[in-house]
């Protein structure tokens with residue numbers, strides 16, 4: 001997204017912004033915790049966040065978004081709620097943390113919106129990219145790690161304990177989400193890295209650490 005890169009250039013010196021992405025059930029939350037611990041053990045000031053959420057306002061929006069009772073939610077409403085939650089998180093937490101030099105590790109960010117609302121729901125890509133520009137307030141990740149797992153395996157894992165409103169969309173939706181992530185990585189290979197999420201948790205963490213190592217050089 002050209003507009004986002006331009007904004008990034010104007011932001012000046014700051015900490016490091018890493019986002020974790022992937023379809024539901026890829027092991028992302030476990031890996032976010034392990035990666036945060038590994039970076040903290042290396043002496044980094046790590047701020048771990050998840051989307052949607054991370055501020056009182058964003059958590060209220062999260063509850064609206066994931067509640068299976070809101071089955072009638074229009075795709076446009078869904079898109080704008082994710083963006084609203086994000087804008088609050090960026091202004092209230094991410095920008096201040098980056099300004100003081102922290103490593104911000106965010107479990108999902110605007111690539112989720114591309115993968116789920118454009119890829120999964122089929123909303124117009126240009127419209128989603130423009131919405132992402134607004135919702136992110138121009139704050140672009142330095143590195144985005146896409147955890148990639150066989151969609152059927154990931155979906156079975158994600159739905160083992162019940163489904164939220166997004167997971168209720170089913171396996172074909174998750175396959176479209178995965179396809180969108182792979183397209184993103186092909187289009188932005190410097191920022192977006194696909195990481196194999198199969199195998200033992202510590203092996204996956206080692207792959208993730210290797211995929212961010214150059215950010216400190």
Ligand code: TYD
Nearest residue numbers: 024025029051052082108109112113116166
């Ligand atoms: P969550 O329970 O946090 O799932 P996960 O642990 O897989 O991240 O629920 C977040 C859901 O919201 C998940 O299904 C992905 C979806 N989502 C979007 O559709 N668009 C977005 O912009 C974001 C941030 C998340």
